[in-house]
Amino acid sequence: MSGTDDPKRFAAEAGLPLNRTAVVGFGRGAHDYEQSRPSYPAAAVDLVVEVLGLGPGRRVLDLAAGTGKFTRLLAPSGVALVAVEPVAAMRAQLEDSVAGVTVLDGTAEVIPLDGASVDGAVAAQAFHWFDAPAALAEIHRVVRPEGRLALVWNVQDTSVDWVRRFREIQVAAAGKKPYEDGTDWSAVVAGAGGFAALRHERFIYGHELTPELLVQRAASTSFVSALDDDARQACLDEVAGLASSHPDLAGRERFTFPYFTDVFWCQRI
Numbered sequence: 001m002s003g004t005d006d007p008k009r010f011a012a013e014a015g016l017p018l019n020r021t022a023v024v025g026f027g028r029g030a031h032d033y034e035q036s037r038p039s040y041p042a043a044a045v046d047l048v049v050e051v052l053g054l055g056p057g058r059r060v061l062d063l064a065a066g067t068g069k070f071t072r073l074l075a076p077s078g079v080a081l082v083a084v085e086p087v088a089a090m091r092a093q094l095e096d097s098v099a100g101v102t103v104l105d106g107t108a109e110v111i112p113l114d115g116a117s118v119d120g121a122v123a124a125q126a127f128h129w130f131d132a133p134a135a136l137a138e139i140h141r142v143v144r145p146e147g148r149l150a151l152v153w154n155v156q157d158t159s160v161d162w163v164r165r166f167r168e169i170q171v172a173a174a175g176k177k178p179y180e181d182g183t184d185w186s187a188v189v190a191g192a193g194g195f196a197a198l199r200h201e202r203f204i205y206g207h208e209l210t211p212e213l214l215v216q217r218a219a220s221t222s223f224v225s226a227l228d229d230d231a232r233q234a235c236l237d238e239v240a241g242l243a244s245s246h247p248d249l250a251g252r253e254r255f256t257f258p259y260f261t262d263v264f265w266c267q268r269i
């Protein structure tokens with residue numbers, strides 16, 4: 001299979017509202033994902049807990065929960081957690097790593113919950129995969145009136161030269177990315193109707209990695225993981241070469257991968 005296949009065609013053939021690269025890439029890369037992807041900064045989590053009013057007696061949906069990297073950060077608030085994730089390998093990692101969460105197979109476009117059954121919904125590092133109008137209609141259905149929605153992303157700081165190179169190596173291997181960067185999420189949410197204006201706050205974040213974890217971080221990228229074995233290995237070898245030769249990384253046992261964490265939130269009307 002090739003990273004340049006049309007994911008929408010795959011989804012249509014399979015009768016699924018899912019992107020092919022997400023299904024194949026996160027299916028193969030679930031272990032690498034759990035091992036090498038960053039968590040989220042405490043200040044961003046605190047903001048989500050505050051603006052969604054999470055705590056005992058409340059129920060929140062973590063949509064596209066993956067291996068539970070964001071889910072586990074919400075658990076200390078005491079909120080009841082429902083995690084929805086379509087890829088079985090990601091759900092298996094989630095069930096291993098986070099206790100006390102209701103884990104359901106489902107998609108953002110077809111959420112397996114009753115109407116007005118949650119107080120809020122969160123999608124971390126995931127909304128760019130969704131069919132946004134369909135997902136927002138479903139989120140509007142399952143979140144009670146005046147409940148809240150939060151969208152969270154860790155964004156790689158590509159002003160740092162080796163991070164820019166890291167990104168370029170992977171995109172070049174895949175041919176193109178399976179989603180667009182730079183989407184105006186405020187416009188997307190406003191266009192859907194049923195939600196108040198999206199608010200935004202940005203946090204600075206860093207994830208400590210070793211050279212081996214940087215390679216594993218690339219292996220966890222859906223559009224790298226979805227490549228055929230030779231192309232995937234060539235890409236990972238190039239990332240290993242970056243770690244051993246870039247002047248800011250060479251000879252270092254540990255270094256920090258720089259991120260910004262974006263939190264967007266709004267009220268469901």
Ligand SMILES: C[S@@+](CC[C@H](N)C(=O)[O-])C[C@H]1O[C@@H](n2cnc3c(N)ncnc32)[C@H](O)[C@@H]1O
Binds near residue numbers: 107
């Ligand atoms: C980058 S991971 C994020 C996982 C987790 N939320 C986190 O913060 O680490 C993106 C997740 O979105 C899921 N996904 C992709 N398309 C989806 C869709 N249409 N509906 C629901 N989940 C989807 C993938 O299976 C994957 O687990």
